[in-house]
Amino acid sequence: MKSRKAELLVGVFVVLTIAAGLMLALKVVNQSMSNSSDTYTLYAKFDNIGGLKPRSAVKVGGVTVGRVDSITLDNEYFTPIVAMSISTEFDQFPETSSVSILTSGLLGEQYVGLQPGFSIEGIENMAQGDYIEDTKSALVLEDLIGQFLFSSGDD
């Protein structure tokens, strides 16, 4: 009987561990879309990416549709190129879409905001490897303060 009790409690122990692991997997860890294999890559050139990092989110109206894959520097024009992997669930963005680098909150992390453009005849949807032409760079707080000081010094 003693052994049965030990086995029962070991069973409880294992169940507790699985519960802890599940809690970590479901509530603590991000369910990133990098694991789901179906993504396609879009590129965008910015003048300044501010504090954007690989794995930052790509959002449309606040909904995460993908992640920043890599950030490289164009060797000819010295502008950063951001590669974004977008889930194939969202493959209806027209070519006229624009992207901008936004900040969540005043000091929060930066993400890429994708603004879907209009879609009329003759405008195709973006596909693997396309470049998004219309980009807005990150707002760098220091530049903004500098501009403000400069313009207020004129008066």
Add this chain to the structure above:
Amino acid sequence: MNWLINIGAHTLERIATVGRASHMLFAAIIAKPQPLKLIPLTIKQIYVVGVQSLLIVVVSGLFIGMVMALQGYTILVGYGAEGSLGPMVALSLLRELGPVVTALLFAGRAGSALTAEIGLMKATEQLSSLEMMAVDPLRRVIAPRLWAGIISMPMLALIFSAVGILGGHLVGVDWLGVDAGSYWSIMQSTVDWDKDVLNGIIKSIVFAFVITWIATFKGYDSVPTSEGISKATTETVVFSSLAVLGLDFILTALMFGIE
């Protein structure tokens, strides 16, 4: 001339100890495994080392999570960044405190008990009697304890981290009023399964292996007197705590040091 002899004897003794420890490990785990006999014995030992350590691990996890939330809050609120409390608590638990504190508790709670038990078996000549009956004590006594330790401790560390995060939620969200949504969602966007959770589990497996190896070997190799057992038990706790802290630095440097 005498001191030279001393150094030589000391060095030889150390090397011989490493050899005996490796031989014990090899004979207990690798040579001729008998899973049918081993599994029931291991389950019994998981009950002794794992289940019975559950209470101390859960209580410490809860309180460490609560204290971290309290301390973190008082600092973060000065920057208006109390939303980052979630990732702070989760990351420090998963990466460091979960594996390390569980390992230290495990060394004190289960490691010392293993050493004392095996040491007393040796002192009362139970191990010799087993050998007389043609039962290999390494496989009958040591192997199940080694496996039980290696299996239980990572499970305890996982439970520790999960309970700690809930404890942080208890203090941070329910008491101090951090927004529950930002506690979980910023945590989710920061914590990575491979990088944080898996590395924490790898750490705790390494710690578990080292602690149970030291504990079983110290018991098996102890001088079979009451003094010898007391010394072996102390050495188990001291050596395995130091080994855990040293290894933790090396593992952290390897895992998180160079991005």
